[in-house]
Amino acid sequence: MKRSIAFILSGLLLLGLCACVGTSSGTIEPLNTDAPEQTINTPDAAEPSAAEQTDGPDVTEPSATEQTENGSGVLVVYFSRTGEQYGVGVIDKGNTAVVAGMIAEKTGADIFEILPETDYYPYTYNELTDIAKKEQSENARPAIRGELPDLSQYDTIFIGAPVWWGDWPMIMYTFFESVDLSGKKLVPFSTHEGSGLSGFDKKLASAVPGAEVLTGMAFRGGDCQNNKSKVESSVSDWLNGLGY
Numbered sequence: 611m612k613r614s615i616a617f618i619l620s621g622l623l624l625l626g627l628c629a630c631v632g633t634s635s636g637t638i639e640p641l642n643t644d645a646p647e648q649t650i651n652t653p654d655a656a657e658p659s660a661a662e663q664t665d666g667p668d669v670t671e672p673s674a675t676e677q678t679e680n681g682s683g684v685l686v687v688y689f690s691r692t693g694e695q696y697g698v699g700v701i702d703k704g705n706t707a708v709v710a711g712m713i714a715e716k717t718g719a720d721i722f723e724i725l726p727e728t729d730y731y732p733y734t735y736n737e738l739t740d741i742a743k744k745e746q747s748e749n750a751r752p753a754i755r756g757e758l759p760d761l762s763q764y765d766t767i768f769i770g771a772p773v774w775w776g777d778w779p780m781i782m783y784t785f786f787e788s789v790d791l792s793g794k795k796l797v798p799f800s801t802h803e804g805s806g807l808s809g810f811d812k813k814l815a816s817a818v819p820g821a822e823v824l825t826g827m828a829f830r831g832g833d834c835q836n837n838k839s840k841v842e843s844s845v846s847d848w849l850n851g852l853g854y
């Protein structure tokens with residue numbers, strides 16, 4: 611397993627990304643309870659490719675983690691990193707954020723973005739892989755910015771993140787251990803570039819023994835930027851299978 615993760619990561623590193631060092635920072639989507647679709651529709655013009663993007667996108671510094679309240683009983687929680695990303699250049703909406711928005715739109719769920727206290731956004735992809743590796747080897751619990759959500763009104767929580775070194779990013783464990791997820795139905799999802807779900811479901815079940823973990827789904831990161839209709843169709847099929 612370690613060898614295959616190392617292989618994938620080596621591949622990612624060797625394939626290399628363009629040297630477009632982002633001046634990027636994270637964004638918080640303007641979450642609108644009346645029009646959840648506004649949280650997911652990123653105009654094509656706002657999707658820079660590696661070839662086109664030389665300057666970082668015009669983004670807003672995140673100020674706080676936000677949450678909407680649609681009263682659906684369903685919440686989507688996600689972590690996603692904007693900035694320089696593998697295979698897609700500098701992006702102003704992370705791959706996992708794209709999937710999270712689709713899930714929220716199709717289920718009528720509220721949405722909550724986990725933001726790190728210390729931004730990962732200014733780093734290049736290669737720098738970030740080193741930081742993430744160190745966090746993992748130290749079993750770190752990076753701090754989450756802002757208030758954590760009140761989960762009492764939610765029965766089902768979709769939880770998504772990018773695969774980082776074959777695992778949840780360590781900040782997700784901060785989340786798992788900082789809120790009460792016992793008794794909830796948890797639905798994990800990942801975005802990745804080859805590792806699939808990477809055991810997110812089993813790792814989540816271990817981290818939150820009192821929760822019921824439902825069938826998860828993995829999405830290719832690059833598709834979230836360059837083939838959204840494919841991702842949308844996979845999200846729909848998956849949600850239909852879950853009864854949505």
Ligand SMILES: Cc1cc2nc3c(=O)[nH]c(=O)nc-3n(C[C@H](O)[C@H](O)[C@H](O)COP(=O)(O)O)c2cc1C
Pocket residue numbers: 615618619622689690691692695696703704705706707735738739740742743771772773774775776777801802803804805806830831832
């Ligand atoms: C630090 C780091 C580690 C990664 N490790 C893996 C990995 O082990 N397996 C894999 O398939 N992709 C890996 N990737 C690729 C990301 O999972 C993929 O690009 C993902 O879609 C990024 O999602 P985001 O834009 O929401 O952050 C890694 C990316 C980063 C930045």
